[in-house]
Amino acid sequence: MANIVLGKSPARSLPVTSVVENDVALPVSDEALPEGWLRVESLDIEAQGIARRPDGKVVFIDGALPGELVSANVHRKKNNWEAATLTQIHRESSQRVRPGCPNFGLHAGACGGCKMQHLDASAQVAVKQRVLEDNLWHLGKVKPELILRPIEGPAWGYRYRARLSVRYVEKKGQVLIGFHERKSRYVADMRQCPVLPPYVSALLLPLRDLIYGMDARQTCPQIELAAGDSVTAMVLRHLDPLSAGDLQKLRDFGKQHAVQWWLQPKGPDTVQLLEEGGPELSYTLPDFGITMPFKPTDFTQVNPHINRVLVTRALRLLDAQSHERVIDWFCGLGNFTLPIATQAGEVLGIEGSEALVARAHQNLERNRASSVPALALNASFVARNLFDMTAELLAADGYADRWLVDPPREGAFALVKAVAAIHQARIGAEDAEPLPENARDWQPPKRIVYVSCNPATLARDAGLLVHQAGYRCVSAGVVNMFPHTAHVESMAVFELA
Missing domain, CATH: 2.40.50.140 (Nucleic acid-binding proteins)
Structure with missing residues (x-):
């Protein structure tokens, strides 16, 4: 702890x-x-x-x-x-502040979405920084040579992605829309949410009225928010087909409140626009001249303000040169890959999801075609299960001067274990696995920038890189992607010793 x-x-x-x-x-x-x-x-x-x-x-x-x-x-x-x-x-602590949301607290029915609103925002960042350092040392026996300055941004109105539960409460004759109550399966009675963009927070009560007036009010369990730079998309999960009247109510609401409705009758792959055409859901990375279209169920960062700074810092730390090859592991739809391609000679994005790889290809071609002046963007993408990585598969991807690693909460254990296995075989370590034939000439990257959403798995992987793969942890720091919550996003940089 x-x-x-x-x-x-x-x-x-x-x-x-x-x-x-x-x-x-x-x-x-x-x-x-x-x-x-x-x-x-x-x-x-x-x-x-x-x-x-x-x-x-x-x-x-x-x-x-x-x-x-x-x-x-x-x-x-x-x-x-x-x-x-x-x-x-x-x-009372001098760090205690008045929570910025009436739904926060220990009272009955309090929202469980935030955990730290009673703590000063700068102190929240200090807590997360200590969590990162403690995890790195206690779990990985790794101490960074330099602690990076935390990346911080707006503490309110930052949450452009959210999964809102919907519940028709027949006894009360009303619909509730919001996050769950703390330590409960019930939906909190929320009339506002300051961590959502103000215009989205203002839609909570109109959304309740909309769902209450629909025939399907008992069979719509969820609304997923995905806001881009200029489009606010909402995905309505519906368990039964919607009536013509309900579809018209959604259209009317969308026109009145500038909401782009998507419908999800089953799994995420069934999501489709209610009305074809209209503006494109996307976000931009202005520092690199990149625009990233996405579907509302694609993985994108919750906080676009922090994401822009995160990408810029990650690429500065990566320091890719125009003659170098880079691999972006767990690349998603290309959030890091395409910016890297504006700097490096070549970049390969590798991702486990076929759908995201297809989207990354589309984003690559779109940016090539729309950039003025034109961007060469020498990038390619492949789909591969990165949780089954081996030393032999790793060597097959060829040498890259630098890596960007941005895994899910599970971390990148198989990937760094493969690097460690090759290093251990080369130094003749006891119990080392035999060196694969295709790995004899393979060389590890000279620098790795690791972006993490779980300090425990980062610490585990850092321990392998430092103690078994021949790297130093030259720097690490937190990224406050989710203010007022216990979520710790971070970044660490490793160099060959």
């Missing part, structure tokens, strides 16, 4: 038993705490305060912050720890 201590103890030249705050004497030592009081020492990644009882038992407290003296209600007990919920704050 990764912790960070944010509270500050006052400097004292003599021992004291209490301090005075708001005309109330508060105990300094744990021995002097009144019965039931807890001193919060640190914060875990789930934004739970961590305290210890006199016998050493750890207490995780929802809603508490480091440095606070609190009382809490214990709702779960184990031999070595307890889980509790904050009931009273006796001394």
Whole structure:
């Protein structure tokens, strides 16, 4: 469990038993705490305060912050720890702020989408930075030579992708649309959501009225938001065919509120536009002159403001030269690949999804055709299961001077394990696998930029690269893609030792 201590103890030249705050004497030592009081020492990644009882038992407290003296209600007990919920704050942290959303909190029906709105935004980033460093060291025994400055952006209105649950509540005679309640399967009664773009937040109540007025109000469980630079797309999941009247209601709503409706009767591959034509759903990467069209069910980053900065920094750290070859592993629809192609001599994008590879090809040709002046974009894409990578398959892709690795939460274990296997065979390590014939002349990349959405799998893969594949971790830092949540996005750079 990764912790960070944010509270500050006052400097004292003599021992004291209490301090005075708001005309109330508060105990300094744990021995002097009144019965039931807890001193919060640190914060875990789930934004739970961590305290210890006199016998050493750890207490995780929802809603508490480091440095606070609190009382809490214990709702779960184990031999070595307890889980509790904050009931009273006796001394408040200087990092505590008023949440920016009325749906946030510990009250009944509170939204479970955010976990850190009560903590100052800069302190949230500090928590995530410590989580990254702790994971790298405790799980991978890796310490970066340089900590990168965090990438930060707007704390509100940033969420351009969201999966909103829809629930018709017959007893209340209303439809609820939003995220689930904290620790519950029920949908929170949300009338606004400040992490959504303001114009989307303003649509929550009109959307409720729309679904309530439809024949299919009981069989539409989900609306998926996918906002581009100029198009707001919504995917309606419907379990039964929609009536002609319902389809017309969607058309009318779309025209009134500038929403592009897509329908999803079954799996993601069944998604189709309600009305063909109209503007294209896309986002831009202005630093590279790239436009990325996408379908609303394609994977794209939730936060477009941060994504632009993330791509720019990743390519600066990659530092690809015009004569070099680069491989972009887990390339998706080309979010990094096409910008790399504006700098490198050649780039190969490899992705497990055939559909995303096809979309990446389309995006490549579109940017070649529409760029003024024309971009050469020497890029190609292939589909391959990267979770079944071996040393032999790795060598078959040929040498690349640099790699960009952007895996899902599972990480890139098979890929880095294949690199490590080749290195271990070459140095004659005990228990090393035989070197594949086609790998005898293969060379590892001199630099790897690894973009991660899970610090635990990054730490695992970093341990392999550093301790078994001959790399140094030259830098690492966090990317605050999801403010107010416990999600930690990060980036690390590895160079051949």
